[in-house]
Amino acid sequence: MNVHTPIPVEPNAVELRQAREQNAQRPRARSPWWLWLLVLAVLGCGGYWLLEKSWERLPLAAEPAARPVPQGVPVIVAAARQGDMPVYLTGLGSVTAYNTVTVKSRVDGQLIKIAFREGQFVGQGDLLAEIDPRPFAVQLEQAEGQMARDVAQLKDAQINLARNQQLLAKQLIAKQQVDDLAAAVGQYEGAIKMDQGLIDNARLQLIYCHITAPISGRVGLRLVDVGNMVHATDQTGLLVITQVQPIAVLFTIPEDNLPPILKKLQADERLPVEAYDRAGQTKIATGSLLTVDNQIDHSTGTTRLKAVLENQDNALFPNQFVNVRLLLDVRKGAVIAPVAAIQRGSQGTFVYVVKTDKTVEVRQITVGPTAGTDAVIEAGLSPAEMVVVDGVDKLRAGSTVQI
Numbered sequence: 001m002n003v004h005t006p007i008p009v010e011p012n013a014v015e016l017r018q019a020r021e022q023n024a025q026r027p028r029a030r031s032p033w034w035l036w037l038l039v040l041a042v043l044g045c046g047g048y049w050l051l052e053k054s055w056e057r058l059p060l061a062a063e064p065a066a067r068p069v070p071q072g073v074p075v076i077v078a079a080a081r082q083g084d085m086p087v088y089l090t091g092l093g094s095v096t097a098y099n100t101v102t103v104k105s106r107v108d109g110q111l112i113k114i115a116f117r118e119g120q121f122v123g124q125g126d127l128l129a130e131i132d133p134r135p136f137a138v139q140l141e142q143a144e145g146q147m148a149r150d151v152a153q154l155k156d157a158q159i160n161l162a163r164n165q166q167l168l169a170k171q172l173i174a175k176q177q178v179d180d181l182a183a184a185v186g187q188y189e190g191a192i193k194m195d196q197g198l199i200d201n202a203r204l205q206l207i208y209c210h211i212t213a214p215i216s217g218r219v220g221l222r223l224v225d226v227g228n229m230v231h232a233t234d235q236t237g238l239l240v241i242t243q244v245q246p247i248a249v250l251f252t253i254p255e256d257n258l259p260p261i262l263k264k265l266q267a268d269e270r271l272p273v274e275a276y277d278r279a280g281q282t283k284i285a286t287g288s289l290l291t292v293d294n295q296i297d298h299s300t301g302t303t304r305l306k307a308v309l310e311n312q313d314n315a316l317f318p319n320q321f322v323n324v325r326l327l328l329d330v331r332k333g334a335v336i337a338p339v340a341a342i343q344r345g346s347q348g349t350f351v352y353v354v355k356t357d358k359t360v361e362v363r364q365i366t367v368g369p370t371a372g373t374d375a376v377i378e379a380g381l382s383p384a385e386m387v388v389v390d391g392v393d394k395l396r397a398g399s400t401v402q403i
Contacts, residue, residue: 072400075391077354078338082383085331085376087369089261091305093251093275095320097242098308099215104237105230106208107131111238118221122213122241129238131230133209140202147195154188161185217243242318246287247311249275251324252302260328261292261305273307275316276323285309285316289326331369335377339370341387351381352388352395354403360388362397 105111113130116122161181167173220240224230230238253261264271271289276282287309296303307324309316316322341351342365349367352360365380381387388395395401 072358072402073391073394075352075354075388075395075401075403077386077401077403078341078389080335080337080377080381080383080385080387082333083336085334085336085369085374086327086371087329087331088371089253089257089326089328091251091253091324091326093249093307093322093324095275095316095318095322096248096250097217097244097318098246098248099217099243100318101214101217101241102237103128103211103214103239103241104232104234105129105131105211106232107136107205108231109133109135109209109229111224111226111228111230114222114226116219116222116239118219120219121217122219123216124213126213127210128213128219129211131209131211133206136202136205136209140199140206143195143198143202147192147199150188150191150195154185154192157181157185157188211238213241215241215243217241217245244314244316244318245311246308247285247316247318248290249273249287249307249309249316249322249324250304251307251322252297252300252304253326255296255301255303257328258292258296258303261289261326264328265289265292272327273309274325274327275307275309276325278321278323280323284322285311285313331376334368335381335383336374337377337381337387338389339373339375340389342367342375343392352392353381354386354388354401358400358403360395360397360399360401 109131111129112132115127115129122128161178161184164173164178164181168175168178218241220242222239223236224238261271273287273289275284275286277284287307290306290308293304293306305326307326337351343350343352348364350362350364353363354360363380366378368376368378370376388401391401
C-alpha cells in the first residue's frame with residue numbers, strides 16, 4: 001500500500017502581493033491621547049521657562065548704549081618759557097686765506113733745489129728753494145778784487161797828495177799839480193764806494209739765491225721743477241703760500257642789518273662769528289668780526305663783511321663755502337616759544353593756546369627775532385602757557401584737544 005506524503009507548496013508572487021494588500025488595509029492602532037497631552041505640557045513648561053530667562057536678560061541687552069564721549073583733536077604742545085635769547089644775523093660766506101703770497105725768484109738762474117713738500121706747513125724764514133749761486137759768487141769776487149785795486153790806488157794818491165802839499169808849502173811846485181792830485185784822490189774814493197755797492201749787490205744776489213718763506217702758512221703745489229731756468233720776471237712763480245691760521249671769511253648780509261653792526265663796531269665791541277658747514281648743522285670754527293666793506297652792492301642790496309677765525313684744527317680751507325652766524329645781541333628775559341607753534345593768517349600772526357579745560361584759544365602775537373627752532377614773542381604770550389606745535393590743521397577757536 002502506497003502512502004503519499006504531501007509536498008509543501010511555496011506561495012507564489014500573487015499570493016504574497018494579496019497578503020500585503022490585506023495587511024495594509026487593516027486599521028493601524030491609535031496612540032493613546034494622554035501621551036500627546038503630556039508632550040504638549042512639557043513643551044509649554046519649557047517654553048515658559050525660556051521666556052522668563054530671556055526677560056531677565058532683556059533689560060541689560062535692550063538698554064541703550066551710552067553715547068561715546070567725544071574725543072579731542074590729538075595735538076602736541078609745548079610750554080612758552082622765559083630766558084635769554086641770542087640774536088643772530090646769518091649770511092652765506094666763502095673762506096679766504098688771511099694772506100696769500102706767490103713766491104717768485106728775485107734772480108735769474110737755474111733751480112737746483114726744492115726744500116719743501118707740497119702741502120707742508122712752513123714758518124716765516126724757512127728755506128723753500130735754491131738757485132745756482134756760482135755766477136753771483138764770481139761777480140762778488142770780481143767786485144771785491146776791483147775794490148782792492150781801487151783802495152791801493154787811493155792810498156797811493158793820498159800819499160802823493162800829502163808829499164806835494166809839503167812841496168807846495170815850500171813853493172817848490174805849482175799849485176795846479178797839487179789840485180790834480182786832490183782830484184785823483186776824490187775819484188778813487190768814489191770808485192771805492194762804487195766797488196762797495198757792487199760787492200753789496202753781489203752778496204744780495206747770493207742771498208736771493210736762497211728763497212725763503214715770507215709768511216707762515218701752507219705750501220701749495222710746486223709750479224716749477226728742479227733743473228728749470230727761472231727769471232725774476234716770471235709770472236707764475238715757484239709756489240703759492242696761504243696763511244690759514246688765522247683764516248678769513250667773507251660773507252654778505254642785507255643792507256638793512258648794517259646800522260646796528262656799525263654801531264657795535266664804532267663802540268669797539270667784539271662781535272662773535274660762528275662758521276657752519278654747508279648744511280648749517282655742524283659748527284666748524286669760531287672767531288670775531290674784523291671789518292665791514294666800504295660800499296653796498298646795489299644790485300643785490302647786500303654788503304660784505306670780513307671775519308677772522310682761529311682755525312687751529314685746520315677745518316677751514318680757502319674757497320670753502322660756509323654758513324655764517326653773527327651774534328649781534330642777547331635778549332635778556334625774553335618770552336620764547338617754538339617756531340612751529342607760530343601760525344600766520346589773514347589777521348596776522350597767532351598761536352593756539354591750550355586752556356585748562358583742554359580747549360584752544362586763538363591768540364594774536366607779535367614775533368621778534370628767531371634763532372633756530374625758537375622765536376622771541378614780543379607780545380601776546382606769557383611764560384608757561386601751553387601752545388600747540390603739531391596738529392593745528394583741524395583746530396578752530398574753542399576746539400577740544402587731546403594732549
